[in-house]
Amino acid sequence: TKNLIVRNKLNAFYFLMIFTSSGAGYHSESKAKEYKHVCKRACQRAVDRLRAGGLALEAVTAALMELEDSPFTNAGTGSNLNLSGEIECDASIMDGKSLNYGAVGALSGIKNPVLVARRLLSETQKGKLSAGRIPPCFLVGKGAEQWAISHGIPACPTEKMTTKFSLSGYKRNKRKMELAEQVETKRKRQSCEENNSACLDTVGVVVVDREGNVAAAVSSGGLAMKHPGRVGQAAHYGCGCWAENARDVSLYSTAVSTSGSGEHLIRTMLARECSTAMQAENAHQALLEAMQNKFISSPFLAGEDCVLGGVIVLRCCTCGEAQRSEDIQALLVEFLWSHTTESMCVGYMSAQDSKARTHISRLPPGAVAGQSLAIEGGVCRLGTVSD
Amino acid sequence: TKNLIVRNKLNAFYFLMIFTSSGAGYHSESKAKEYKHVCKRACQRAVDRLRAGGLALEAVTAALMELEDSPFTNAGTGSNLNLSGEIECDASIMDGKSLNYGAVGALSGIKNPVLVARRLLSETQKGKLSAGRIPPCFLVGKGAEQWAISHGIPACPTEKMTTKFSLSGYKRNKRKMELAEQVETKRKRQSCEENNSACLDTVGVVVVDREGNVAAAVSSGGLAMKHPGRVGQAAHYGCGCWAENARDVSLYSTAVSTSGSGEHLIRTMLARECSTAMQAENAHQALLEAMQNKFISSPFLAGEDCVLGGVIVLRCCTCGEAQRSEDIQALLVEFLWSHTTESMCVGYMSAQDSKARTHISRLPPGAVAGQSLAIEGGVCRLGTVSD
Numbered sequence: 001t002k003n004l005i006v007r008n009k010l011n012a013f014y015f016l017m018i019f020t021s022s023g024a025g026y027h028s029e030s031k032a033k034e035y036k037h038v039c040k041r042a043c044q045r046a047v048d049r050l051r052a053g054g055l056a057l058e059a060v061t062a063a064l065m066e067l068e069d070s071p072f073t074n075a076g077t078g079s080n081l082n083l084s085g086e087i088e089c090d091a092s093i094m095d096g097k098s099l100n101y102g103a104v105g106a107l108s109g110i111k112n113p114v115l116v117a118r119r120l121l122s123e124t125q126k127g128k129l130s131a132g133r134i135p136p137c138f139l140v141g142k143g144a145e146q147w148a149i150s151h152g153i154p155a156c157p158t159e160k161m162t163t164k165f166s167l168s169g170y171k172r173n174k175r176k177m178e179l180a181e182q183v184e185t186k187r188k189r190q191s192c193e194e195n196n197s198a199c200l201d202t203v204g205v206v207v208v209d210r211e212g213n214v215a216a217a218v219s220s221g222g223l224a225m226k227h228p229g230r231v232g233q234a235a236h237y238g239c240g241c242w243a244e245n246a247r248d249v250s251l252y253s254t255a256v257s258t259s260g261s262g263e264h265l266i267r268t269m270l271a272r273e274c275s276t277a278m279q280a281e282n283a284h285q286a287l288l289e290a291m292q293n294k295f296i297s298s299p300f301l302a303g304e305d306c307v308l309g310g311v312i313v314l315r316c317c318t319c320g321e322a323q324r325s326e327d328i329q330a331l332l333v334e335f336l337w338s339h340t341t342e343s344m345c346v347g348y349m350s351a352q353d354s355k356a357r358t359h360i361s362r363l364p365p366g367a368v369a370g371q372s373l374a375i376e377g378g379v380c381r382l383g384t385v386s387d
Numbered sequence: 388t389k390n391l392i393v394r395n396k397l398n399a400f401y402f403l404m405i406f407t408s409s410g411a412g413y414h415s416e417s418k419a420k421e422y423k424h425v426c427k428r429a430c431q432r433a434v435d436r437l438r439a440g441g442l443a444l445e446a447v448t449a450a451l452m453e454l455e456d457s458p459f460t461n462a463g464t465g466s467n468l469n470l471s472g473e474i475e476c477d478a479s480i481m482d483g484k485s486l487n488y489g490a491v492g493a494l495s496g497i498k499n500p501v502l503v504a505r506r507l508l509s510e511t512q513k514g515k516l517s518a519g520r521i522p523p524c525f526l527v528g529k530g531a532e533q534w535a536i537s538h539g540i541p542a543c544p545t546e547k548m549t550t551k552f553s554l555s556g557y558k559r560n561k562r563k564m565e566l567a568e569q570v571e572t573k574r575k576r577q578s579c580e581e582n583n584s585a586c587l588d589t590v591g592v593v594v595v596d597r598e599g600n601v602a603a604a605v606s607s608g609g610l611a612m613k614h615p616g617r618v619g620q621a622a623h624y625g626c627g628c629w630a631e632n633a634r635d636v637s638l639y640s641t642a643v644s645t646s647g648s649g650e651h652l653i654r655t656m657l658a659r660e661c662s663t664a665m666q667a668e669n670a671h672q673a674l675l676e677a678m679q680n681k682f683i684s685s686p687f688l689a690g691e692d693c694v695l696g697g698v699i700v701l702r703c704c705t706c707g708e709a710q711r712s713e714d715i716q717a718l719l720v721e722f723l724w725s726h727t728t729e730s731m732c733v734g735y736m737s738a739q740d741s742k743a744r745t746h747i748s749r750l751p752p753g754a755v756a757g758q759s760l761a762i763e764g765g766v767c768r769l770g771t772v773s774d
Contacts, residue, residue, distance in 0.1 A: 106528060139618070142529070146616070229528050231527055238625060
């Protein structure tokens with residue numbers, strides 16, 4: 001442990017985790033490579049910020065911007081197109097230290113939706129607007145776009161955010177829908193037989209910084225062929241991301257981001273549920289139970305036989321055996337991911353690592369997506385010399 | 388008790404409660420009369436539906452439509468105008484039986500926003516759309532308006548929803564803002580010294596029907612002079628309303644609606660917190676503690692010294708001494724309201740009542756709005772002959 005601590009003398013501790021989540025059979029080998037690349041780049045961005053003295057909130061923003069800018073993710077550039085062929089993005093961010101929150105929904109014409117969420121969060125912290133008006137924490141649609149531009153956030157026409165891939169997906173989906181509407185007579189219950197890949201590939205980030213603050217953020221282009229104005233979990237408080245520093249009643253700092261079928265993640269409030277569960281002693285067991293009881297078998301999703309989602313969870317404490325010396329602070333970080341989708345791509349990096357690690361997690365053979373889950377993770381002890 | 392039960396033989400049990408909430412010194416005597424009138428009419432609408440065999444979900448919708456149509460409430464017609472002089476409404480509805488939910492945010496051009504939320508909820512229950520798309524539970528802005536119109540919900544131009552009162556309020560606020568912007572140099576922390584009345588007067592309804600199902604709904608025109616696209620608690624899952632029938636782990640059915648400063652109600656997720664608290668034995672004590680610890684002193688609102696909000700809470704069970712005979716079902720209904728605003732107007736009616744009762748609840752003398760609370764309520768036992 002001593003070596004470890006000395007090695008991180010300058011960096012202090014931090015840990016971050018990033019995901020892109022995907023649907024059935026979608027993380028093919030060629031795709032997987034791209035996802036791993038973008039996860040690594042995003043980790044690097046966050047680490048650069050942290051090394052430059054930035055806090056968790058800045059690091060999650062930097063990482064998410066990199067993910068949004070990738071044409072391979074369903075967030076920012078390359079987002080799914082809606083029913084009208086437009087891009088409408090959702091994003092949110094939460095700061096575990098101040099518990100402040102910012103979100104945008106159905107936002108068009110802005111290159112980095114998370115930047116708007118981040119700015120809403122920081123404007124909230126500045127207090128009231130003129131004539132005693134409370135600043136907004138959640139803006140949608142045209143109003144959100146105007147607000148962003150008036151706050152100096154770069155605009156971007158939809159055409160520039162549309163990729164060859166998203167456009168061909170739109171055309172394919174449109175044909176599929178037209179065909180389906182000729183054939184279908186009755187609406188069906190949620191079923192996994194149909195390809196749900198279109199709703200996924202969203203991105204999320206969780207970070208703990210050198211001061212032990214956590215932050216979480218999430219960004220999504222939403223369901224392919226969604227109705228204009230549809231807002232998913234990525235813009236929903238308690239559903240897309242959650243971050244809470246440890247305080248009196250809660251021993252652990254926790255940060256969570258979610259991905260998957262927006263409506264299911266909303267109705268189960270999955271991010272907050274996972275965060276609450278993480279106060280239990282056994283993190284792995286607690287997440288397993290939360291995913292099983294609060295998601296797959298949630299009473300809020302009774303009758304749904306295909307519940308698709310994924311979460312990344314980070315919890316940390318400066319507790320127990322870690323407090324051995326007054327000169328040395330140690331932080332125990334547990335990081336976990338779980339998903340009911342076929343696969344999920346995760347990247348992570350700690351203050352001890354010289355580069356990010358990436359991993360494609362898959363459901364065990366024979367497991368049914370939307371009904372079974374995979375859960376993995378690790379533990380890492382980080383140290384810093386206190387001043 | 389026997390008389391009571393016989394009297395309600397045909398009606399079976401139901402109970403409903405309605406509020407309009409208001410800011411500092413705003414429920415003046417003349418206003419109070421109007422509020423009481425509209426609360427009574429809304430109660431009557433709900434009761435008519437229930438007597439005709441309607442369930443809780445239909446009753447809350449009918450009552451809320453009446454409240455939205457009143458020019459005196461900040462919901463539907465007569466809503467506060469935003470910074471651009473437009474009306475943008477938020478509304479949501481939740482069904483305690485199915486736990487389904489529907490919401491609209493920043494919706495213009497629709498006479499009854501709650502009707503759109505109600506329709507989103509019922510479309511969700513019909514299963515997937517063509518080509519396996521999951522139906523949305525939350526729509527905002529222009530997309531929500533288009534969806535509503537395509538589903539046959541009456542449109543209404545903003546001019547028709549604007550009242551003399553809302554327009555003069557807008558002009559007064561605009562002048563106030565312009566003056567303030569000349570003077571103010573630094574933004575202030577949230578303080579109650581300024582008049583916060585503009586953010587309130589929203590409306591909510593909670594109902595339990597003859598089958599013991601609960602439902603809740605809420606509707607709001609939002610903050611006066613809000614930024615276009617701002618969405619408040621009335622369109623936020625877990626924040627504006629909550630309804631959950633009793634099931635295995637929870638003894639009580641609960642329904643909650645909230646009103647007040649939207650951002651504060653969002654960040655504290657007040658509706659859901661109150662619903663969760665209501666599983667404790669002593670309802671009055673539980674609500675008191677929830678309002679104190681999860682709202683006024685919430686860590687999510689640290690640094691805010693003025694936390695304005697109000698809730699109506701209904702909980703019921705067919706438990707304890709009520710189960711005395713197999714032929715007779717009895718339902719114990721506890722109804723409570725609490726607020727940190729100067730006043731709140733509440734209307735309620737049970738299957739035993741021939742007409743609705745209304746009440747203006749006020750903070751005790753000397754209590755400071757945003758820092759103190761009032762809490763009141765009652766208990767009522769309702770009966771029905773089981774078949």
